Amino acid sequence: MQCGLRLRQLRGPARLSVTGEQPGGTLRALLRQTADHAADFYEALDERRVSVTAGVQEVRDVLGRPLPDEPMDASRVIAELVRDAEAGLLGSAGGRFFGWVVGGSVPAALAADWLTSAWDQNAAL
Numbered sequence: 001m002q003c004g005l006r007l008r009q010l011r012g013p014a015r016l017s018v019t020g021e022q023p024g025g026t027l028r029a030l031l032r033q034t035a036d037h038a039a040d041f042y043e044a045l046d047e048r049r050v051s052v053t054a055g056v057q058e059v060r061d062v063l064g065r066p067l068p069d070e071p072m073d074a075s076r077v078i079a080e081l082v083r084d085a086e087a088g089l090l091g092s093a094g095g096r097f098f099g100w101v102v103g104g105s106v107p108a109a110l111a112a113d114w115l116t117s118a119w120d121q122n123a124a125l
Contacts, residue, residue, distance in 0.1 A: 054087035
């Protein structure tokens with residue numbers, strides 16, 4: 001079974017191609033969708049629970065379901081990940097969480113992390 005995304009380099013704006021399909025949406029649209037999900041999470045931290053609503057096994061069962069045999073649209077992959085991970089997410093990035101220190105999710109740190117992922121550089125070079 002083959003899964004995942006394959007990006008093809010095309011002239012002009014970056015186009016996202018899901019394996020086996022013609023280029024559909026733009027990479028920019030997918031990243032905007034993802035940024036919207038992240039912003040929704042971040043903006044709701046003051047109201048968000050600081051504990052999870054599902055146990056570890058329940059979250060594993062939801063996220064560990066069988067992968068589809070056919071490719072999926074990338075925006076659907078992101079939407080399903082957001083939906084399926086929700087019960088296992090806690091508001092640890094917010095100011096009401098005192099369980100442990102995991103680092104900063106302040107806006108500049110979050111944006112810099114996204115850039116390092118997008119640049120995909122080998123730090124050893």
